[in-house]
Amino acid sequence: MSYLPQLVRDEARVRSSFWHKARKTLGRVPFSEDAVAAFYCASDPATPLAVRATLFGALAYFVLPIDAIPDFIPGLGFSDDAALLIGALTAAQMHITQAHRNRARDWLLKAQAAPGA
Numbered sequence: 870m871s872y873l874p875q876l877v878r879d880e881a882r883v884r885s886s887f888w889h890k891a892r893k894t895l896g897r898v899p900f901s902e903d904a905v906a907a908f909y910c911a912s913d914p915a916t917p918l919a920v921r922a923t924l925f926g927a928l929a930y931f932v933l934p935i936d937a938i939p940d941f942i943p944g945l946g947f948s949d950d951a952a953l954l955i956g957a958l959t960a961a962q963m964h965i966t967q968a969h970r971n972r973a974r975d976w977l978l979k980a981q982a983a984p985g986a
Contacts, residue, residue, distance in 0.1 A: 876922040879929035883908065886932040895980055900951050903958055904931060905973035910965045920961045927957035 887908055895901060910916050911924035931950045958965065 873918075873922075876918070876925060879922070879925040880911075883911070883925050883928045883932055887928060890932045891976075892980055895977070898951070900954055902970070902973050902977055904928065904954060905976050906965055906969045907954065907958060907961070909969040909972045910961060913969065916961075916964050920964045923957045923960050927953045 891901065891905060891908075898904075907924045908928060911921045911928065916924075930953050
């Protein structure tokens, strides 16, 4: 499986930076719930390895501080992140369960209630 080393790197990057980035972008990106659901799906041991690799790859791009369109550009900054995540979500849609989405909604509600936590 040639994607395994990249999966390991992407997963480590996402696990170390995802929650900080998710909190930082809360309310600024329309795909927050999808990104969090993707994280929960990618972290689920029941998710097939290829799907986990796809989702962690897209999420790694989201958490990278530098990408094709810098995130600080108003209106465009997250468009490349969104496009990549939408592609990954489309590929993984049958593996993102209602339980993943419920956990994402629960996290978002808690994060919105206590933004600095």
